[in-house]
Amino acid sequence: MTTENTLPAHHPGSLLSVNHLSIPDVSEILAATARIEAMPAPERAKLLAGRRVALLFYESSTRTRTSFELAAKSLGATTTLVSDKSSSIEKGESLKDTGITLRALGAEAIILRHNASGAPDLLARMTGLPVLNAGDGMHEHPSQALLDFRTMLTRLGLDAASASETCLKGVTVVITGDIRHSRVARSNAMLLPRLGARVILCGPEPLLPREALSLHPAIEIERDLDRALSQASVAMMLRIQKERLAGLSLDLAAYIEGYQLTEARIAAHAPNVLVMHPGPMIRGLEIQSEVADGPNSAIEEQVRHGLAIRTALLVRALGVNA
Amino acid sequence: MTDLLIRNAHVIDPATSLDAQKDVLVREGRISAIEHPGAFTTLEIKDTIDAAGLALAPGFIDVHVHLREPGQTWKETIATGTRAAAAGGYTTVVAMPNTVPVNDTVESLTWMLAPERNSAINLLAMPAATQGSLGEHLTHYEALAMGGAVGFTDDGKPILDDHVMRAALVTAARMGLPVSQHAEDTRLTGGCSMHAGPVAFRLGLRGMTVEAESNIVERDIALLREIESDEGLRPHLHVQHVSTAKALAAIRQAKQQGLHVTCEAAPHHFTLTDDALEGYNTNAKMNPPLRAETDRLAVIEAILDGTVDCIATDHAPHAAHEKEVEFERAPNGITGIETALGLALRVLHRQHGLPVAHIVALMSNNPAKIIHLKDRGSLKAGNYADIVLFDPAAEWTFAAAQSLSKSKNTPFDQAPMLGRVHATISEGRVVHRHGTAR
Ligand SMILES: [Zn+2]
Numbered sequence: 001m002t003t004e005n006t007l008p009a010h011h012p013g014s015l016l017s018v019n020h021l022s023i024p025d026v027s028e029i030l031a032a033t034a035r036i037e038a039m040p041a042p043e044r045a046k047l048l049a050g051r052r053v054a055l056l057f058y059e060s061s062t063r064t065r066t067s068f069e070l071a072a073k074s075l076g077a078t079t080t081l082v083s084d085k086s087s088s089i090e091k092g093e094s095l096k097d098t099g100i101t102l103r104a105l106g107a108e109a110i111i112l113r114h115n116a117s118g119a120p121d122l123l124a125r126m127t128g129l130p131v132l133n134a135g136d137g138m139h140e141h142p143s144q145a146l147l148d149f150r151t152m153l154t155r156l157g158l159d160a161a162s163a164s165e166t167c168l169k170g171v172t173v174v175i176t177g178d179i180r181h182s183r184v185a186r187s188n189a190m191l192l193p194r195l196g197a198r199v200i201l202c203g204p205e206p207l208l209p210r211e212a213l214s215l216h217p218a219i220e221i222e223r224d225l226d227r228a229l230s231q232a233s234v235a236m237m238l239r240i241q242k243e244r245l246a247g248l249s250l251d252l253a254a255y256i257e258g259y260q261l262t263e264a265r266i267a268a269h270a271p272n273v274l275v276m277h278p279g280p281m282i283r284g285l286e287i288q289s290e291v292a293d294g295p296n297s298a299i300e301e302q303v304r305h306g307l308a309i310r311t312a313l314l315v316r317a318l319g320v321n322a
Numbered sequence: 323m324t325d326l327l328i329r330n331a332h333v334i335d336p337a338t339s340l341d342a343q344k345d346v347l348v349r350e351g352r353i354s355a356i357e358h359p360g361a362f363t364t365l366e367i368k369d370t371i372d373a374a375g376l377a378l379a380p381g382f383i384d385v386h387v388h389l390r391e392p393g394q395t396w397k398e399t400i401a402t403g404t405r406a407a408a409a410g411g412y413t414t415v416v417a418m419p420n421t422v423p424v425n426d427t428v429e430s431l432t433w434m435l436a437p438e439r440n441s442a443i444n445l446l447a448m449p450a451a452t453q454g455s456l457g458e459h460l461t462h463y464e465a466l467a468m469g470g471a472v473g474f475t476d477d478g479k480p481i482l483d484d485h486v487m488r489a490a491l492v493t494a495a496r497m498g499l500p501v502s503q504h505a506e507d508t509r510l511t512g513g514c515s516m517h518a519g520p521v522a523f524r525l526g527l528r529g530m531t532v533e534a535e536s537n538i539v540e541r542d543i544a545l546l547r548e549i550e551s552d553e554g555l556r557p558h559l560h561v562q563h564v565s566t567a568k569a570l571a572a573i574r575q576a577k578q579q580g581l582h583v584t585c586e587a588a589p590h591h592f593t594l595t596d597d598a599l600e601g602y603n604t605n606a607k608m609n610p611p612l613r614a615e616t617d618r619l620a621v622i623e624a625i626l627d628g629t630v631d632c633i634a635t636d637h638a639p640h641a642a643h644e645k646e647v648e649f650e651r652a653p654n655g656i657t658g659i660e661t662a663l664g665l666a667l668r669v670l671h672r673q674h675g676l677p678v679a680h681i682v683a684l685m686s687n688n689p690a691k692i693i694h695l696k697d698r699g700s701l702k703a704g705n706y707a708d709i710v711l712f713d714p715a716a717e718w719t720f721a722a723a724q725s726l727s728k729s730k731n732t733p734f735d736q737a738p739m740l741g742r743v744h745a746t747i748s749e750g751r752v753v754h755r756h757g758t759a760r
Contacts, residue, residue: 096646116648117526118602126646137650139526183526190524214520 013109013130013317016120018142018191026195027163029146030153032312032322034161039322041074044311049076051318054107056098056123057083057134058114063279063303064134064143068111071310077318080107095119099127109317112136130317132310138181143313144278145187147306149195152234154305155274155298168197174228176202176259177238177286179212184278185238189215202228203259206248225259229269236276237261237287252285262288266296274298325349326750327367330359331378331711336683337700346378348707351750355703373711376744379682380700381413381443381708383689385502386477386562386586386634387659389415391439392430393422398639398728400439403659406727407637408442408754410660411685411743413708414698415443415637419450420478426450426461428469435470443748444708446693448473448502451490457481460489467497472693475502477562478609480538482508488545491557495549500558500584500692505538505569506530506610515650517611521596527649532617535610536568543576543583550581560692561585563636565610567620574629584692586634589658589665590733592621598733604645604652606733608638622674625684632689633681635662639729657732661720663712664739671714672740678714686710709747716742 010016021029036044053072057065060083072079082102093101095114102110109130112120117137124131135141149168153160158167173192179185179201192199193216200220201212213219222228229235240255266273275287275296283289292299315322326348333344333356340356347354347362355362384407390398400417407415417434419425425434431449439445449466451474453459463474474494480503481487487501494501511530516522518529542559549557564570564585576583590608595615598606606612624630638655645652666685670676690699697705722735746754 094643094647096643114648116650118649121602122646122648137526186524186526209523211520211523214523 010121010124011128011130013319014124014132015142015313015317016124016131016133017140018145018187021142023163023165023194026146026149029309029312029316030150030163031161032315033150033308036311036315036322037308044074045076047075047315047320047322048072048318051077051108052106053077053079053109053111053314054102055079055081055111056102056113057081058119059135060085061113061135064113067303067306068132068134068310071307072314075311075314077314095123096126099123099129103127103129109314132313132317135183137183139183140187141183141278142187143306143310144184145191147302147309148188148236148276148278149191150305150309151276151298151302152274155301156233163195165194166196168192168195171196171233172198172200172231173234173236174200174202174232175236175238176225176228176261178207178240178244179203179238180207180209181241181244182238186215188236189219193218200228200231204250204255206250226265226269229265229273232270232273234274234276235261235270238278239280239282240286256285260286260288261291263290263294266291272296276302278302324369325367326707326747327362327365327370328373328378328709328711329370331373331376333701334377334379334679334682335701336679337380337687338702340701341679346701346709348747348750351707353701353703353705353707356701371711371745375713376711377678377714379710379712380686380698381710381746381748382411382663382685383414383695383699384412384635384637384659385416385632385689385693387415387417387637388420388639388655389417390639391421392433396728397641400434400441400445402726402728403637403639404442404445406657406725407659408746408748409726409743409756411663411710411712411746412659413443413710413746413748414446414695415659416472416693417445417447418477419448419475420455424450424455426453426455428462428465431466431469431471442753444698444706446470446472448475448477450474451476451481451501452486455479457483457486460486460493463493463497467499471499473500473502473560475504475562477502477504480504480506480508484541484545487542488549491545491549491559492553492555495555495557498694500560502560502562503538503542504562505535505542505564507534507537510534510537515607516599517596517613519596519614521599525599525602530611532566532568532613535564535566536572539564539569539572543572543581546576546581546583556582558582558584563588563591563610563634564624564630565591565613565621566617570620570624570629574624577629584631585629586632587621587625587630588634588636589662590656592618592625593665593669594618594733602649603733604647604649605656605731607649607652607654608636608656609654622670625670626674626676630684631692633662633666633684634689635659637727639727640731641729642731645731655731657725657727657729659727660725661732661734661737661739663741663743664718664720665734667714667741668739707747707750710743711745712741712743714741716740718742
């Protein structure tokens with residue numbers, strides 16, 4: 001049995017979860033990204049001229065915040081940042097009331113980063129505004145999955161301006177690390193199989209419980225990184241958050257031994273593998289510094305695609321044709 | 323007090339094995355006589371109700387409700403909660419002690435049960451099993467029992483300490499009263515906001531395992547066995563809102579071994595699964611949480627085979643603004659006192675073939691036995707005239723906005739219901755009336 005009451009729908013411009021995107025939606029986002037990218041800067045800056053976008057960050061994030069902010073500014077939008085470190089989030093004020101206040105102040109879309117899973121759903125429901133999920137708790141980071149997807153398409157020499165159910169056919173993506181706590185892993189593991197990719201999750205049991213198989217019917221789990229790598233076209237590494245290991249029976253030295261992505265591992269098992277990491281990285285823990293900076297790495301490109309994808313998401317949120 | 327004649331009702335009284343068309347005569351607030359239709363025509367009774375087409379049963383008894391008074395009257399009051407209960411066909415409810423302050427003294431118990439609280443129906447209470455429900459020192463059981471306590475519970479929290487739980491069972495056994503346990507090993511559920519499983523994983527929420535419930539149930543059953551053999555006492559453990567197959571299996575086994583264990587199931591646990599939390603629906607957030615489909619079916623099976631003794635709603639009102647927060651921050655609990663019959667008939671009767679009389683037993687006769695009510699829970703002549711009249715075939719849609727509860731936090735807004743309460747009579751007074759019953 002499922003839920004008996006239907007929750008009010010959110011604004012169609014929202015992006016709360018990759019599961020709310022159809023394949024045509026994904027395709028349209030890619031196409032818009034390409035079109036915006038090709039525009040001369042002055043023309044691009046007219047797309048959202050005079051529009052107001054609020055960035056609501058309850059959790060600090062230099063990368064994602066700057067990416068969204070620069071994307072919005074490049075489109076001519078006015079942005080305002082409300083962070084937990086600023087005085088703007090009144091002490092104790094609820095997320096609902098903060099959202100309603102931002103709406104009253106003229107915000108037309110809200111980009112939300114929050115440490116509680118599902119916070120963007122709540123904000124979208126309470127304000128009716130388009131809400132872009134910039135990472136919520138252990139739940140999702142949908143714009144990251146889209147930028148990862150675009151990075152794969154360009155680096156694998158595929159069409160970067162359209163998506164289909166088979167566009168990643170033949171591509172095996174190995175996602176390695178703390179999948180239990182990773183919103184990046186969830187969004188990628190739910191999105192990439194729908195685009196034809198084979199997705200293998202890799203990590204020790206405490207970081208990768210069997211429930212992860214429920215992310216998509218085609219998901220696979222492989223505990224041995226070498227075995228996973230030997231099948232991989234893409235190796236997506238995740239940050240190990242040391243503070244989250246408390247209470248889990250995990251030995252850091254053993255983790256490095258078993259799961260660090262090293263030059264030796266790549267040479268032995270996957271010389272052509274595309275190396276990705278959503279950042280921030282801990283060099284020397286989940287990934288060797290040489291690998292992060294090496295020829296297989298697409299880490300810097302991911303950041304560039306992030307900016308591009310977010311322009312398309314903003315344009316979509318505000319209902320503008322680009 | 324005026325007399326009342328209810329004519330042509332389909333009388334269902336599991337305690338007296340009555341299941342037939344009858345007229346019911348109520349005098350001085352008590353059941354006076356039940357006879358074949360037309361038997362009382364010679365009497366001159368001004369107040370009559372024609373109940374043709376309706377079932378007439380002993381008023382429902384809920385051993386587990388939260389009325390939020392004292393201390394949180396913006397959520398509910400004794401007056402509003404009991405009016406909502408009357409609308410659900412209830413004539414007796416048992417208030418849980420997790421009010422502010424906690425109901426852990428004779429003074430607070432007396433205050434709660436006083437006529438000034440304006441309860442619409444018969445109000446009973448289970449005071450706290452330990453002072454402040456902190457799980458450390460027992461409350462004064464003897465004095466509380468004298469003051470009207472029908473059991474002891476720290477509901478909302480478990481009694482974790484083995485020695486304290488043992489002492490609670492022993493002391494309550496001397497009063498002949500149950501200890502009602504919220505079975506949750508909170509050492510295993512810190513930071514958890516729903517059932518552990520695939521849905522929790524997908525939603526990025528920490529989950530409560532089924533063992534967090536069953537471990538406590540198993541521990542408590544072991545204590546019963548120990549006390550029976552060591553002390554020659556017969557303690558009564560009542561397990562609240564059982565939600566897992568594992569805990570139910572332990573209870574079933576304990577019953578087979580002759581231990582005095584009873585338990586309750588909540589309508590939401592036999593109707594919904596953790597799928598209802600998709601979209602971070604805080605109106606489906608409760609504790610124990612909605613479980614997997616296998617657990618839901620196990621609850622139904624345990625109801626069918628008699629392992630579950632009664633249906634209790636765990637009616638837990640919260641104001642809208644309290645639920646309109648991040649999922650993990652939202653309080654646990656849903657309202658349920660007006661939807662219990664509609665869900666029981668829809669799910670247990672229509673979908674799983676449980677006879678209506680058995681549902682009536684689960685909602686009136688059996689809960690009366692658990693809390694030792696001698697003159698309620700059945701239509702025996704001389705009992706209080708606590709009566710519910712309902713149309714077991716009526717299909718309707720519940721609208722939360724129309725709820726009489728102060729709070730509307732229910733996952734059953736706009737949900738289909740089977741069986742509608744037409745009138746509720748408490749000690750001979752009509753306390754709720756719906757539609758055309760007259
Ligand atoms: Zn409870």
